Amino acid sequence: MVHRRPGNREGMLFTATGVAHAVMFFGRQYGLRPGGSWIGWLGVWPLPLVLVLVGVTVMCFPSGRLPSRRWRPVVGVMAAIGLVLSGVSALWPVEYARTGLLAAHPLALPGGAAAETFYDTARPIGYLLFQLTWAVCVVVRVRAASGDEARQLRWFVYAVTVSAAVMLLGFVLWRSPIPGVLAVPLIAAAAGAAIVKYRLYDIDPVINKSLVFGAMALVVTAGYIAVVTGIGSLVDGHGTVLSLIATAVVAVAFEPLRRRVQRLADRLVHGRRVTPYEALARLSAHVTAPLDGICTTVADAIGAREVVLWTGPPEELRAASAWPATAPLPPEPRRLTDLEATPGAARRRFPRRDHRDEGTRRGHVQRGETSGRRPGRPGRPGAGAAGDGAAPGRGG
Numbered sequence: 001m002v003h004r005r006p007g008n009r010e011g012m013l014f015t016a017t018g019v020a021h022a023v024m025f026f027g028r029q030y031g032l033r034p035g036g037s038w039i040g041w042l043g044v045w046p047l048p049l050v051l052v053l054v055g056v057t058v059m060c061f062p063s064g065r066l067p068s069r070r071w072r073p074v075v076g077v078m079a080a081i082g083l084v085l086s087g088v089s090a091l092w093p094v095e096y097a098r099t100g101l102l103a104a105h106p107l108a109l110p111g112g113a114a115a116e117t118f119y120d121t122a123r124p125i126g127y128l129l130f131q132l133t134w135a136v137c138v139v140v141r142v143r144a145a146s147g148d149e150a151r152q153l154r155w156f157v158y159a160v161t162v163s164a165a166v167m168l169l170g171f172v173l174w175r176s177p178i179p180g181v182l183a184v185p186l187i188a189a190a191a192g193a194a195i196v197k198y199r200l201y202d203i204d205p206v207i208n209k210s211l212v213f214g215a216m217a218l219v220v221t222a223g224y225i226a227v228v229t230g231i232g233s234l235v236d237g238h239g240t241v242l243s244l245i246a247t248a249v250v251a252v253a254f255e256p257l258r259r260r261v262q263r264l265a266d267r268l269v270h271g272r273r274v275t276p277y278e279a280l281a282r283l284s285a286h287v288t289a290p291l292d293g294i295c296t297t298v299a300d301a302i303g304a305r306e307v308v309l310w311t312g313p314p315e316e317l318r319a320a321s322a323w324p325a326t327a328p329l330p331p332e333p334r335r336l337t338d339l340e341a342t343p344g345a346a347r348r349r350f351p352r353r354d355h356r357d358e359g360t361r362r363g364h365v366q367r368g369e370t371s372g373r374r375p376g377r378p379g380r381p382g383a384g385a386a387g388d389g390a391a392p393g394r395g396g
Contacts, residue, residue, distance in 0.1 A: 004196045009064025011195070013057040014188060020050045031101040040103035044095050048085035048126065052078050055130050059137040062152040062195050067141045074133060081126045085119065094119040152194035158207055159190030215261045216254070223249060295323035310339060 001011030024043045031040020056075060060066055066075065089095045092115040093105035142153050167180020295307040306327050310317040314336035319329040 001192050001195050008062075008195060010057070010061055010191070011064075013053070013060060013064065014191065017050070017053050017057050018188070020046065020053060024050060028099060028101065031099070031103040034102050037103045037106040040101045041090070041106050044099055044101070045086050045090035047089070047095065048082040048123075049079075051127065051130055052082035055134045058134045059141075061138075061141075061156055061191060062149060067137065067144065071137060074137075078130060078133060081122075081129070085123060085126055088115050088119050092116065092119075148197065152197075154207065155190045155194035156187070158210070159187045162210075163187055211264075212258070212261050215264075216258055219257055219261075220254070223253065295321050299323045310334065 001008060002015060005011055024046060027039050027041070027043020029043075030036045031043055055078060059071065059075070066072065091107060091109055092112045094112075094116045096105060138153070138157070142150070142157065145153050163180060163183040163186055166183040167177060170176050170179030295309050298304065299307045304323075307323040308319055308327070308330070309321040311320040312318050312333070316333045317336060317339065318333050319331075322329055
């Protein structure tokens with residue numbers, strides 16, 4: 001991230017977080033042997049401040065800046081709590097009992113009992129406030145994000161969810177956090193890929209398939225256990241017979257449940273819009289149908305507030321249909337270049353970070369002869385269609 005996006009502060013924040021964790025890990029490992037008191041001490045007391053740094057990194061993702069200036073006092077409070085907790089841990093061995101260090105604390109100051117009582121009370125409260133602050137900030141940012149930033153946040157949240165699920169499975173199956181710890185690098189990898197926008201637009205199908213497969217795995221496992229244990233407790237049958245019954249029940253109920261779960265996943269990922277595959281199927285069915293059907297299909301697919309269908313040669317396009325039905329048709333003809341969204345026009349009409357999605361929502365469907373231009377990439381300003389297709393428009 002630092003190399004590919006040198007102006008993005010998020011790369012520096014991730015680097016600082018990684019270095020801080022590495023220093024602490026080295027100090028704790030060195031402190032497992034006698035005689036390394038100062039180095040072991042360096043691996044213990046910075047923990048609250050490192051957690052604050054982790055929180056700031058999460059809150060600033062993906063731009064490297066906080067969502068707004070109103071979050072600056074919140075970060076200040078987090079930093080103050082971290083400084084107090086780290087100061088207490090640096091002066092007294094309040095954290096040593098939980099780390100298992102053999103090296104003694106290098107300082108021997110009076111008041112250790114009072115410091116430990118204060119630390120044991122303030123530490124869980126402070127850490128809980130840190131986690132709640134991160135979560136609230138991410139939720140606020142996700143709700144306000146759009147365009148590429150929204151997809152970057154989805155990649156990040158998806159990686160965090162997968163890591164948390166792996167850690168939970170590790171505790172349940174093996175009673176160990178090691179699987180979850182090994183999965184933590186996925187978060188940094190997903191964050192880096194999202195910031196450099198590598199395969200950024202693949203996140204929607206990834207989330208969709210993960211929801212479907214995960215939900216179906218839970219349903220199938222729960223159904224199998226319910227049949228085997230439930231019927232087995234009521235009927236004194238053989239394990240093989242119960243397994244066959246459970247398999248038959250799961251096989252019969254699998255497809256209806258899969259369709260229901262798929263619809264729920266589509267609703268969560270695409271909202272009230274139809275899925276891309278449904279949109280393509282409807283559009284192909286409406287190509288030879290009345291033009292109103294094309295406008296309706298495009299509006300459902302991209303969530304547009306208004307769609308206008310223009311037909312004719314590129315130099316003299318005329319409005320043939322519109323959605324909704326109450327929308328007036330522009331009477332005068334227009335040129336193909338007048339309907340394409342240029343970067344300058346997009347910046348004037350829409351906010352800088354939102355002009356892609358807004359241009360798509362207010363798109364025009366163009367149907368006419370090839371204009372001789374090379375089509376741009378979908379979803380980018382100036383990406384007009386050379387033939388039939390949809391392109392962002394400057395007007396409504």
